[in-house]
Amino acid sequence: MNSSFLYHAFGVKDYHYHATAYKDSAIFLKLKSDSPKKCKCPHCGSENVIKYGKQYRDIHNLPIGGKQTYLSLTIQRFLCKDCEKVYQADIPFTHGSVSYTYRFSRYALDLLRLGMTIKDVAFHLGVGWDMVKDIHKRHLKQKYAYVRIKKVKRIGIDEFAVRKGHVYKTIVVDLDTGHIIYVGDGKGSDALDGFWKKVKRQGSKIELVTSDMSAAYIYSVITNAPDAVNVFDNFHVVKLVHEAVDKVRRSIWRQETDLEKRDLIKGMRWMLLSKSLDKFDDKQKERFHNILTTNEPLFKAYYLKEDIDQIWMQPNKEEAEKQLQYWCDRAKESKLQR
DSSP: OOOHHHHHOOOOOOEEEEEEETTTTEEEEEEEOOOOOOOOTTTTOOOOOOEEEEEEEEEEEEEEHHHHHHHEEEEEEEEETOOOOOOOOOOTTBBBTTTBBBBHHHHHHHHHHTTTOOOHHHHHHHHHHHHHHHHHHHHHHHHHHHHTTTOOEEEEEEEEEEEEETTTEEEETTTTOEEEEEEEESSSSGGHHHHHHHHHHOOOOEEEEEEEEEEEHHHHHHHHHSSSEEEEHHHHHHHHHHHHHHHHHHHHHHHHOOOHHHHHHHHHHHHHOOSOOOOOOHHHHHHHHHHHHOOOOHHHHHHHHHGGGTTTTSSSSHHHHHHHHHHHHHHHHHHHOO
């Protein structure tokens, strides 16, 4: 097996073929490093180095005929006589200390792009789930290490929980492309500090920002993009309205003395907050409407909640503003306590 074949088939260079071994249905191609004519110390640059033993590693390579294939490397080690550091010969076809070649990682990524899950790819290649996950993470880190945001004008800001225990991340999304362009730790204004530094460094002109009504996000936007329009997305507005309706329901439940009515009010929470009543049977709907017609505060709260969607359905900004003002006037006239 000559060096040309090793390079074109597996991307191997600076190593030559020595032997082949077979173990547990796997193929092991034994390779030895080609000692360079001039070997400089990577720590101090000195050429005053001597050979200092050898190291052996098995790394995953592209499968051959459906069988797992490994490159068994005999790696030359060196000692620098000037700085007295020990190092080994470079392996140009793998990532430092990982146990797979570049070609292997690219093959795993190709399978992921075709729609296979990490678990499926790991099973197909006969490796652990964590190895495929590591390959994917390295790829994503490299791809998104530097994101060009100079032409980004409209962004969305939101937070999500990484795991239980109130561990959060803040993300920034380019609303025109849907791409995540920044991820920060936490959900305070300082989580966006790194993003605003990128904005200034790349000369971005942010014109519009969507976010929830977090005081931290609002402060961050006003401070760093004072000319941008800050839009509160309808999901979080509707969420606040739902919370207000449920507060009205709980207040009425506490004041009600009739035990039967208390049970009805307690059990109608999901009907009050549901987008559609079609999922409920006729008997549930009848009980629901009976409660609304006999309880004025709950009736007002429910129909205010239903009418909030009319704001987003208007054909233009002017009509939406009129609808919003109309809704706010009705909310004030209802005299409902949040």
